[in-house]
Amino acid sequence: MPHDAWSPRRYDQFAAERRLPADELIQLCRHLDGHGTIYDLGCGTGSLTAELGARLGASNVVGIDSSEAMLTKAMSLANGRADLRFELGDIASFGESALPAPPSIIFSNAALHWVDHHDEVIDQWRRTLAPDGQLAIQVPTNHDHPAYPLATTIAAEHPEWFPNGPPPLPSNTVLAPEDYAQLLHGLGAVEQHVSLRVFAHELDSTANLVDWLRGTTLLPFRRYLDQAARSHGNVKGAGNDTESHHTFGHNTNSHRDGSELFDIFCEVYRERLIEQEGLRSPYLFTFKRILMWARF
Numbered sequence: 409m410p411h412d413a414w415s416p417r418r419y420d421q422f423a424a425e426r427r428l429p430a431d432e433l434i435q436l437c438r439h440l441d442g443h444g445t446i447y448d449l450g451c452g453t454g455s456l457t458a459e460l461g462a463r464l465g466a467s468n469v470v471g472i473d474s475s476e477a478m479l480t481k482a483m484s485l486a487n488g489r490a491d492l493r494f495e496l497g498d499i500a501s502f503g504e505s506a507l508p509a510p511p512s513i514i515f516s517n518a519a520l521h522w523v524d525h526h527d528e529v530i531d532q533w534r535r536t537l538a539p540d541g542q543l544a545i546q547v548p549t550n551h552d553h554p555a556y557p558l559a560t561t562i563a564a565e566h567p568e569w570f571p572n573g574p575p576p577l578p579s580n581t582v583l584a585p586e587d588y589a590q591l592l593h594g595l596g597a598v599e600q601h602v603s604l605r606v607f608a609h610e611l612d613s614t615a616n617l618v619d620w621l622r623g624t625t626l627l628p629f630r631r632y633l634d635q636a637a638r639s640h641g642n643v644k645g646a647g648n649d650t651e652s653h654h655t656f657g658h659n660t661n662s663h664r665d666g667s668e669l670f671d672i673f674c675e676v677y678r679e680r681l682i683e684q685e686g687l688r689s690p691y692l693f694t695f696k697r698i699l700m701w702a703r704f
């Protein structure tokens with residue numbers, strides 16, 4: 409990824425809600441016997457990675473992520489622990505180079521939707537597994553929730569800041585649950601579980617949904633705005649702070665940098681979301697996720 413927009417602080421704002429699917433994914437896995445390596449692909453801040461060894465009986469765990477910001481936080485958890493390490497890497501190419509030890513479990517929670525070609529990537533991951541190895545993957549598939557296409561609509565209305573059109577939403581790459589079942593079967597799974605699960609998260613209000621999404625789903629919009637700001641030759645700090653946020657997309661903003669534009673984008677998005685969904689308190693955020701597990 410060209411720009412590291414991930415923020416551990418923002419991502420962890422909804423840590424309790426994000427933890428629920430991860431716990432269900434762990435429960436799908438077969439316990440190891442105290443031996444074996446778990447690779448946690450797209451490990452993020454590492455809080456889950458740090459627990460995996462004890463919860464699943466592995467002798468060591470390796471977390472891999474492409475975000476330096478997330479890994480910096482993760483690495484602090486590995487201090488003094490010989491059974492845990494973190495590495496910078498791209499999960500799309502995991503398995504292309506030889507590994508020190510074949511994984512007994514490849515675990516990946518809420519990360520696969522950031523890469524394309526799931527059939528090829530899962531095939532590549534599966535090839536690295538030790539005999540009797542397991543794949544455990546949780547992937548969001550919520551792109552048809554009404555909040556998601558709204559971000560695309562707003563971006564499409566502002567070609568001055570999205571000259572290449574809106575960015576694709578991350579979970580556009582996700583397959584149907586039955587396709588994952590077919591895929592796992594074709595890769596030789598001797599046992600498998602694939603389910604579509606709706607998590608019902610009660611947020612304080614509609615407006616909180618923006619806080620959730622800006623830590624993940626809206627990050628591609630941030631990257632596009634960074635690029636647009638750079639190509640406009642903008643300079644950070646030169647902005648007029650008294651200017652109304654509603655001027656997003658007009659030439660008066662040509663001095664703003666990517667992070668300021670993203671703040672404005674999120675504010676416009678918040679207003680439009682409240683218009684669309686109504687100002688509800690509490691707001692029930694329904695979040696569809698696919699949980700899959702297979703043993704080979």
Ligand SMILES: C[S@@+](CC[C@H](N)C(=O)[O-])C[C@H]1O[C@@H](n2cnc3c(N)ncnc32)[C@H](O)[C@@H]1O
Pocket residue numbers: 414426430449450451452453456472473474475478497498499500516517518519522523624
């Ligand atoms: C939504 S977070 C999930 C983090 C963690 N698995 C958890 O459950 O808390 C997604 C993570 O995937 C990472 N990621 C996205 N694309 C990646 C890629 N191609 N290679 C490695 N990591 C990636 C991001 O940097 C981010 O830390």
